Amino acid sequence: MTTSSLKAREVPRQPDAVPSEREIEAPQSIPSVLATHGALVRTRRGQSLSLLLDGAETVYVVRSGMLMLRVAFAEGMRQVVTLLYPGDVFRAAFAPTAASARLSAVGAGEALRFRWTVFSDLAASNPEIDRFYNDAVARQNARAAIHMAAVGRFDCRQRVATFLLELALHAGARAPCGGLDFEIPLNRTDIADYLGLNADTLSRTMSRLRASGLLSHPERHRGLVRDLSALAALTPAARALMALSGDGPPQA
Amino acid sequence: MTTSSLKAREVPRQPDAVPSEREIEAPQSIPSVLATHGALVRTRRGQSLSLLLDGAETVYVVRSGMLMLRVAFAEGMRQVVTLLYPGDVFRAAFAPTAASARLSAVGAGEALRFRWTVFSDLAASNPEIDRFYNDAVARQNARAAIHMAAVGRFDCRQRVATFLLELALHAGARAPCGGLDFEIPLNRTDIADYLGLNADTLSRTMSRLRASGLLSHPERHRGLVRDLSALAALTPAARALMALSGDGPPQA
DNA sequence: CGATGTTTTGACTTCGATCAAGGTAAGTGG
DNA sequence: CCACTTACCTTGATCGAAGTCAAAACATCG
DSSP states (O other), rough: OOOOSSSSOOEEEEEEEEOOOOOOOOOOSSOOOHHHHSSEEETTTTTTSSETTTEEEEEEEESSOOOEEEEEEEEEEEEEEEETTOOOEGGGSSOSSOOOOEESSSSEEEEEEHHHHHHHHHHHOOOHHHHHHHHHHHHHHHHHHHHHHHHHOHHHHHHHHHHHHHHHHHOOEEEETEEEEEEOSSOOOHHHHHTTTHHHHHHHHHHHHHHSSSESSSTTTTEESSSSSHHHHTTTTHHHHHHHHHHSSOOO | OOOSSSOSSSSSOOGSSSOOHHHSSOSOOTTTTHHHSEEEEEETTTTTEOOOEETTEEEEEEEEEEEEEEEEHHHEEEEEEEEEOOTEEGGGGGGGGSSOEEESSSEEEEEEEEHHHHHHHHHHHHHHHHHHHHHHHHHHHHHHHHHHHHHHOHHHHHHHHHHHHHHHHHHEEEEETTSEEEEEOOHHHHHHHHHTTOOOHHHHHHHHHHHHEEOSSSSTTTEEEEEEEEHHTTOTTTTHHHHSSSSSSSSS
């Protein structure tokens, strides 16, 4: 288009290079004051974030990347309760005790860590923080309700479609071909644990989606959906998900 | 409040004798100031509580009885996302939009209703209310995590045992025979929707529990568990549930 | 007493879990 | 650069737990 021949016209294809626009205009922007009070935690995949700090309850605010809360009531019965996206907040008391709860990073990213007492005081004295926290909690609860219904009532194809749509809406970038391209930072086992499915069943289901042309894997840990509305048609929760993470403030 | 000699409620059954300490020392006592600012709503079974009030978001604080949040993404695919017990708080934004979310009363009870803006201001100016709200939200999230794991990973017997234990812990009264006696205000369909089960399967499962002597129904909408630890042994979530609703404030 | 709604039970079907084998990728050390 | 390990993913065959459909039993109530 333009005449710039020499200028580096690089298209940031690499995952780490430049965060997609969508990731930047995060759901609710995190009050910048928070950064000055919290400890910055850089996460690597699989890294576990402690729920207690010298015995005191912690709070995490996700800046980039993705966290997950996993509980396990018995050997081999693990459930990923929640996925936390940028702009989300996690208070340690959200996790049940006596359930081997683990908060861990799904991939590389950054989070701010506070003691709950400190965070709570900050919120009490700063309306912006208070609002941020309350909005985040409300949004996450609404998302959890969708997740609950999906795990409780959807069949395996619907669950997988729901999950893919959720990812695409949160981290998707318009691909050159017109579809949405997004990272899938979780491995099969974790996705299965999130969806309440068996890993084998999950794999089969995704294979079927791939076979039907709805989904493709340009590379490992990456998904490409050519026709988002076709994917959305597979899950009853499509509209609710879009209202939540997609365009603008949640409304009917 | 004034009760004529006519029975205002149902006939006070046997458990009336000792109103169970557990029920009295409710999870977190509701700040009494709230009553002066909120509208008192008396609920009847099945009554629906509106999420909006003149277009403004609402908040409910449960004083007695029980509420439930139900979502339905498609015809015949209903999921009861959450049960709200006395001391719990529900903000309308916790429900996903575009999901036919309905907050309704499970039985007779009382709730305080606020506009979110008003409630939020109250919390900002009154630390006791702020703490109450934050504690309630945290506790409910922890409970939701257990529920999530149950629906995602437990088999039908484990789910039913989990549900019964939850009820017994929340509303159970020591029965003369030594067991725990509690109300089961939900009908089979609602329980099934809460547990992500089919109503027929649920009925079968409860019949089996009854046959094994673990559970009995002294009367309709009532359950009696003679040996609580035997019931607890059936669900992997027993310890987590007890830590939550049982003894003392939520902490590790 | 029938009328109505809820719960239980039985017979049958199905979806997804399980078990087991093979495939792919990426890293590792010779 | 190639065997070798390790971790992750895919696929097939089989089986059982839970869903579906239909009818009977039970409550509740006018």
